[in-house]
Amino acid sequence: MTAHDGEAEDERELESLLTFIDDSRGFDFTGYKRTSLGRRIRKRMQTVGFEKYPDYRDFLESNADEFQELFNTILINVTSFFRDPAAWHYLQTVVVPELIAKAGPGGDIRIWSAGCSSGEEAYTLAILFAEQLGVEASTKQVKIYGTDVDEEALREARAGVYSLKSLEKLPDELKTKYFEPNGALFAFRRDLRRRVIFGRHDITRDAPISRVDLLVCRNTLMYFNVEAQAKIIERFHFALNDGGHLFLGKAEMLLADGSRFEVTDMRNRVFKVQASAAARSARFDLRAAAGMEKINRRQVVELALAASPDAVMGIERDGTVAVVNGAARLQFGLSANIAGTPFRDLEISYQPIELRSLIDRAHNERRSVRVNAVRREKGDGEVQYFDIIVKPLLTSDGEDLGVAVTFIDTTEATRLQQEVKRVQEDLATAYAELQSTNAELETVNEELQSSIEELETTNEELQSTNEELETTNEELQSGNEELETMNEEMRIRTAELDEARTFLEGVLSSVAAGVVVLDSDLLVRSWNRGAEDLWGMRADEVYGADFFTLDFGLPTEGLRDMVEICNETGHRALPVETDAVDRKGRPFVASVSCSPLSGPGSGVVLLMEKRRE
Template structure:
């Protein structure tokens, strides 16, 4: 089934893309049409759908098909330190310049856009830890890792990788930054907390700002020119002046020399030039208002009342401002989680509650970007020997201008409900088990009488069966003895045949070894099947270096290209030919004239036997 090409199919493709955008929020309209058509068409072929309209009907009927389609379009190909040469340049040349432009205690902000399953941001974390030292990296480096693929983000957040995924890492790095967990390896937890994962569409969502390094490798190539231009505008806004942009091998910024200067074109590393920042979006300015002293006093009292009500709330609550700094911790949160008022003003990620009982930072980031409330049910928290369960609600707050201004996190203690639910479930299971046991007992009693009656009849027939079995066993024993004698005879014949084959093989090897000339046997594919001692002495290549290798791709002193036509003619005509004199270099580098004889080898895959010896005129007596 070929790819759709006509105008009708193009219109159907656009309609399908519009449906995907409206139904699932994935906007692929900026992607290259050739790439989209090829990837969607591959998925249609896999499931046997013939047209875009039929495939749209399938998506409307089956929500699970969206996941398979997105996995086909968003090819998540990545690995740790992919393209080692580029990462070496980044660590030894780019990062030192980046650090030199910052104060010793200034935060380092990094964004991995299109992070796929997490290998790239974790590679960045390892690189900065190796450069700065682990302690300084934990206190200074913040890495944002985003993607539009939720399945890939779930895998990335887990930080779990197979041994095969870590093959490119040295044993030292693997031992230092990963812990074995069963059949998989887990990224070290303290460094994992410096990586914040979240869903982000680089074509639509606001970019992360004030970046020292932005890594977006082999992602732009999926978009058309217009979409790429918009994305680069956002990247220019996101990277601070003199910050760095690291792209993939398939991407360049040839038309953006005014905004980005080339650091290394081969490895696609660019530096943002100093200059005015052009916003890819224009947020409305904040308005202020003044009032009378009475009005201001009323406002202050209202705020105090609101703060008291929030602090006295029955459920633990924490509020963060737009920068992720703790703004409010109510009384219940302080009591429940051991927090104090001194924690207000600290980065939320520095608090234990940000990752225990559940990883909240990536969920907060996801809630902020998607602008929707997220819920975590039955989060388990262990306090000493006791278990607590919380339902956690993460709610982003927006101002009148629709900009994100804060995030509230509320914890509802459902421990009692969970305990009651567990007890009720246990009682129900006990009752169901008792009822099943009673039914089973009644059925067993009813069948016992029948079984006893039938047992008498079975015992009567057992004796006859045993007698018959004894006769069958005697017959089987005789058959086994006969079979054993036949096997012993066959074993003796096989041993004799093996000895004969070993003797023949040894004889043939001795013949080939005793021939002073170089003898090479090629199969019909012109691969080396035999390479005798004379060939080793003449050309200096051992047999284990050349066996099963294409003869005419070997690199030694004999110019094999001159022999190829003769070998092919010998294969076709099945006639001997030669000698052919060829100027060559022997194993010690001395120029010789080599005479080559060609003979067909008809008894094994129709090959050719080459016999090579130094011309007598070149060999002084």
């Protein structure tokens, strides 16, 4: 298998896993960029010890709790209060006053924070408007909707409780004014918190919140591919009122929506809905579309066909005529009751051009087929010209229902073109030099157009690269936060160990008798002060040494059997008395007892005391 084949197989396995996740948990990740999505999934797979997507899918099927861990890895919840302060300052000083003035005294202001994560962004918006309107007026006029697909993050957002570290970027006066101490944490003030409503919402699939004055969606679009971004922006455009503002992240921008959005401030990624009639007509009403009856849709289709100036025929997949508009009936003398007739039986199927082959081609290639300047001679000797478009009618699931055949009358245009051609031929000699110059200008124009297209492509590539960099930055930030948390836990555990070690050393030092701790290999691990005073050897001199090789006033070889049996069996040995000599050379009888450290083979503790001199 070549490297290319391996990559293709890997992509198919990833798509299969994404389909499984959507079917099992209702999370649709198919619109996410495959580069960052695959990287995040593989990070989780490495954590649980899997290399292949099918193996990880089997693991998900048998471990339901793993879904939450996977979602936490994919959905990078990096957020904070007043993230990117310059952009929020622009929103506070320019956009918010404009929205308040537009709403008027007592007027409602609706705000949507899409991809709100754990709620910091939504509560930041509440603070902005409370600072402008006052807290009391803000609780009456402003309603904020915070949405996300991550249920765990939404639970944190609804609680509205944050650590001191999360509030470190807030000025002290805002922290005091809008947060109440709650143990070691801080809770957002209740009166404003009741005006922030959190709920689960998938911006790629669910109907948008309507009549919104300000829509904030920062550093979320960059995770989606171009097609998904276009659908999301279309939903956002529907959600916003005329003149409403869209606030995006610093790595996001609207490259191809000049007809619907105008740039308010590109540096801070603030855009405004165009209020023109053309822009309003581009909106779609999801709620109306969802509730529309089939008969109404049929009437709209028929009226639209009837109103079309071009001749249009709808032909089902089996070749039966489904619908013919008035222009087609008038142009080709077709009956009003033609629906249900086999298309092959009609003269129009082969005159003025063989349409059946074009229809078969459109079905086979699943794309529109166009033939220009088709000549048709009418019975009175008049000549007509048509551009004919055969377009397959494909459902969202890819099912081929039939074709629409459109006849665009280009008679006048074609005649004009022919007349112009004759004039051009007559004047060819006289305008040869002009044509040469025109050709040169066309070449320059093409070069300029090519340069513009290259620049646009480069701009889009830079934008994509910028989004990838921002995604990587957020992943690194998330990893840094995890490392900081682990470091804090290690510091706490180290402190606890130091405290335990100090306590143990104090206990051992306070014991007057000699206490020696040997490990499983009977090497000295602890030598207390009593042992130093008794034998005259410091702890640093004997640490790590074989106890039975030490030369001091105790005959250790006579204790070897007792010590080894105690270490092997894990049972306490009876005290043994033996002659010994202390550090000053005075003989005495030493009592030595041996106890296991914890269990068999884990080491022993020796207690050495003077009995009599």
